[in-house]
Amino acid sequence: MKQSRRDFLKTSAALSAASYLGVQLPDTVSSALAAEGDSWHRGTCRLCGVGCRVELGVRSGKPFAIRGVADARTNYGFLCMKGMYFWHCIGHTDRLTHPLYRAKKSEAFKQISWDEALDIAATAFADVVKTHGSDAVAYYGSGQCLTEETYLFQKIMRGGLKTNNVEGNPRLCMASAVGGYLSSFGADEPIGGYSDLEKAHCFFIIGSNTAEAHPVLFRRIMRRKLDNPDTVKVINADPRVSQTSRIADKHLQFKPGSDLSLLNAMAKVIIDEKLYDTDFLANYAVFRQGAESTEVTFSEYVKFLEPYTPEAVAKICGGNISADDIREVARWFANSKGTVSLWCMGINQRIQGVWANNLINNLHILTGQLCKEGADSLSLTGQPNACGGVREAGGLCHILPGHRPVDNEKMRNQVEEAWGVPIGRIPAKPGRHTMDMFAAINSGAIRAIWVNCTSPAQSLPNCDLYIKGMEKDDCFIICTDIFPTRTTELANLILPAAFHFEKTGVYGCTERRSQITLKAVDAPGEAKPEVWIVREWAKRLAVKLDDPVIAHCVKDFDNLEEDYALPRAIWDEYTQKLTAGRDSDLRGASYPVLERMADGVQWPALTEEQALTGGTVKKFVKGLDPLADSLSQNDLPYQFYGPAHADRKLWVWLRAQADPSEVPDAEYPFYLSTGRIIDHWHTMSMTGRVPELLRANPYAHVEINPEDAKELGVQPGDMVEIRSRRGSNLLPAKIYEGPMKGMVFAYWHDQEKSRMINRVTKDDYDPGSKEPEFKICAVQIRRVAGPKPIKPFLL
Amino acid sequence: MLALQAAEQEQHPELEPGEQYIPCAQCHQEVTPELYTEWNASLHGIGMVACYQCHGTFENFRVTPLAQDCAACHADRMDAYSQDQPCWSCHVPHSFKAEGASAHKKEISENEKPAQ
Incomplete structure (x- = not known):
């Protein structure tokens, strides 16, 4: 086929840009429709913690497409862009191929x-x-x-x-949630799951930009809200207004680090207005405080909450929050037929990460928003x-x-x-x-x-x-x-x-x-x-x-x-020998069962018979969780048998407000927070090599509130230096009603050294979970120059 | 073949290499504000389904998406799809609201509906 000059120029331009970056040009079309001779291979998405079910299309031994599967319990067929494109890593020319x-x-x-x-x-x-x-x-x-x-x-x-020098990057993202679950519920990992999303009447999303970090789950929440605009409430609490806020009935924009106060204030409203579930508390909960987990009375808890009046906390939180806002969201939370809380790094990556987790879990224990349909305290996991x-x-x-x-x-x-x-x-x-x-x-x-x-x-x-x-x-x-x-x-x-x-x-x-x-x-x-x-x-x-x-x-x-044989033997050893008798019992989830069960298995699943039903949708509930039945000690419907609480109770914690490791001062007057963006995964080594994803967000930006930008004389695209006591970055500015005044927000995927924001962040960590406080530190912001052409960078 | 024709007929205007790294929506908010607004208010806009997921990126841009592009997320709806009646003949581009009688052989039952 003859190529016109225009075609040639276009192709050359694209090729030079691509070769400069070392990226591969995308296929002309990614077909998600099958042709004769194609095979489709079931699996999960490679990225994020949602666990979307996908099918990889293979033609002549090479992948050619990916598609969601409509009946998948995780994603109902939906894929985000990362899910649509990650398979391009499979045949990529930059792959490491030799030691x-x-x-x-x-x-x-x-x-x-x-x-x-x-x-x-x-x-x-x-x-x-x-x-x-x-x-x-x-x-x-x-x-x-x-x-x-x-x-x-x-x-x-x-x-x-x-x-025991065995670690992993989940220490950087999930350790505080582990600590929170163990100390609140006596057992790690959520009680419920995604199936609660379609039954929930209130969503409390705090410290999570679900729309970008867990896009497909966000779509489920979005559907739930848009289909039931009057009866389903969405509360979004975050110092930054994000895409997630678009479906919120109320966005609570609180000063970074004031989350503990906000959560305690919601608890105080629930107590003061008698919105708590008396029977649930009497049957299943105790109140505890301090390093020794000392049991205290309900009255002592009430006294502990005294300073956290909505009026006082609204002042501490700053931003757009009023005392009435706090009262209203606490009522929505407590009174709904089912409330699901969702949180992620905004809560976990804090030096009070475990405490913040405890305080979210507290709200669920107080109101009995657990173990029933549409109710859960659901920590979102970052990685697959x-x-x-x-x-x-x-x-x-x-x-x-x-x-x-x-x-x-x-x-x-x-x-x-x-x-x-x-x-x-x-x-x-x-x-x-x-x-x-x-x-x-x-x-x-x-x-x-x-x-x-x-x-x-x-x-x-x-x-x-x-x-x-x-x-x-x-x-x-x-x-x-x-x-x-x-x-x-x-x-x-x-x-x-x-x-x-x-x-x-x-x-x-x-x-x-x-x-x-x-x-x-x-x-x-x-x-x-x-x-x-x-x-x-x-x-x-x-x-x-x-x-x-x-x-x-x-x-x-x-x-x-x-x-196949090797991973199967390893899986067999792990599940049969090491999960037997544990709360994460996966003995029923053998490879043949997992191969048969398109959506996999939720633990506990002690036998293949249980696993072939899908396993346990809701932990601790008799009739749903085999361990709740076998380990039952009384006539109550819920049995909190988790390994960390010998008293088999849920623990409501007295956790006071405490400052982050570093707060702004005269020298470093701004809060810096960091986070993900929808098109990229972590350090971009995979998503940066997919042209569609790279082009969508080729390099990091710093988001600055318009009021701050005005005071600093920063225009859109200007080059801005962010400097902390540890290091600096030079980033183009986005002027955006996202971060609250006094705070800037930077993306962390960029590999280019002057744009690697973790050179600026602080490495202090939660004394319990040892998870660092990525989300908060103090920085200076300075306009360095006007807009400059920036090149994406990949190693 | 369909793809090739689409690519030939519907190329994106020339862009400087630097411009190729500007997110689609950033320019299109200004050059095609109606489309942007429509998309932004749609389920795709709220759910952050980006322009390039349907239209491709610079090198493989297509004004009219292919049915296959829809299928990545909506493969189950393709059962009833026929070549002479592509998705966007009923689902208005960028708002995605369906017009007219359904062409799908099988309507989605309540319990199959996502997020119900």
Whole structure:
């Protein structure tokens, strides 16, 4: 076909832009309609914690399209743009396809064989263990790893190398929700799930831009609201007005860090106006305070709430909030036939993250907005397998598989017995949590770390401080990933991993739902599933450390082919041996069951018979949750059998307002908050390589309130410096009625160094959950120049 | 073939490389304000279904989306779709409100409706 000059120019322009970026041009059309000979492969979306069910279209061994599935319980067929396009990563030319190595970080990488790579990886860890001890090595994983991968990695670290230095990036996003659930309800993870959304009459969305971070769930909430405009109320509480606010009946814009006051004030209205559920409280709740969890009386709780009058708190919150607003939303919350709260990083990424979680849970306990249809305290999960893999399968330094605390000897022994390793093999002391782990790299206490499927060099708060440690040659860094990242830049050894649909495994989303994705296409080049990599590494570690126990950890998995048999054997071991008798019991969710159940299984599901019904929609409810029946101790319909509360009660917490780690002052007068944008995922290594997504938000901006912009003399597009006590960014300005006056908001996906906002954020963390306070710090804002052409940047 | 024809007939005006990184809606808020307003008030607008999800991005832009574009989210509605009656002959572009009698073979029952 002859090409016109105009076509040529257009194509050339596009090609030069694309080659400059290293992006691939998109296919002309992404067909979601089947043709003869095409096959469609069921799985979940690779991104975010919603767990949308998708079907990948494969033609001649290559993916050609993706589509939602209308009867999927998670997404009803809807996909957001990330879900529509992530499959372009599968055949992308930037994929890491061969192991790469350099002895020193100043050297260039050289391509090596897998045999050499595994030997180097084993030698590096073995040498450090011999010279500096087991606690000088660490694993840092991800809520995007398959459960089988997280489980096997932590098994080798704990049972093989005798260290609990096992962490993952969910520490940065979900740890406060874990702490909140355990201390409020006695058990981690939500009681209900998404099915409550269509039955709810009130939504309380706080610290979550659901529309952009969990778009498909937002569409379900949006439908519910728009179909029932008068009878369904939506409350959105956030210092920033976002797309989520569009469906809100009321947006409460509170000063960053005043959330604890707001939540206590809502509780006070509920108490003062007698909107609480007397029977629910009498049957199921106690009141507690302090580090010792001391039980207090209802009267003491009422007295504790005295200062939190709507009038006083409206002043503390600032923004647009009046005392009557607080009263009104508390009434909506308490009086509705079913209220669902949803929150995410705005609540979790706080140094009072656990407390803020407790105070949301308090509202549900007080009003009995739990365990019934349309009511739940539903923490939104950021990543596709933070719940299933990291929280449930032992991916954090203080927890073993099956929600077992490390510091509990009986629990450790159960795991040791299941693994067939000597009793006492797993150290009693929890390992280093994420921030401590990277601080230990700085101090030289950790000498070798395996970073799997995440980029801490960009995603840690105050990242420059931790990059300094990772840059040094005294810490050997292994990265498993699919694309270059800011962290692979600091690695000694890069191991190319298979991507979603190029391997088999399970993801567990926000609502306790485990879903399997089977391998549908081959990984490029020599990329391998992580389960193969870990097994082969462990076998060599056993030789180098002359330790048969390490070999024993993978003995049952030896010689299994890695695309199905290996992950299945790992899943079987984890579910059958480690979830048995636990609240996250998944014994019924075998691979054959998960393959049969299109929507997967919600735990607890003790038997295949239970799993084949879909599992447990609502925890703790007799007749719905098999454990509520089998562990019942009385005639009450709800049984709170969670492992953390021996009294089997829900705990209402007395948690007072406390300031964030850093608040604005004369020198640093603005609040900075950061967050996601709909088109991009985390550090952009995947979504930045999809032209449609890249073009939609090619680089980060800073959002500034129009009043502030006027005072600062900032016009749209002007280049603005954001400076904190830790570092600075130079970003183009968006003037936007989003962040409240006195606050700016920046996106965190951009890889370009002057636009990496985590160089500015603060690394203080919640003393309980150890989750950092990404969401609040103090900054200076200064106009540096007028608008300048900006180029997107990808490594 | 359909795609190729669409691409040939319906190209986006030339854009400088820098302009190719401006989100569609930012320009179209000014150059096609009616369409922008209509989209913004629609379920797609509130639910943040972006322009490029239906129209493609710069290199593969199409004024008229293909039925396949709709199918990524609405595959189940394609059962009744016929080549001579594409989605937008009933669903008004950018507001997506349906006009006239339904062309779908099977109406969605209440319990199948999303978010009911």
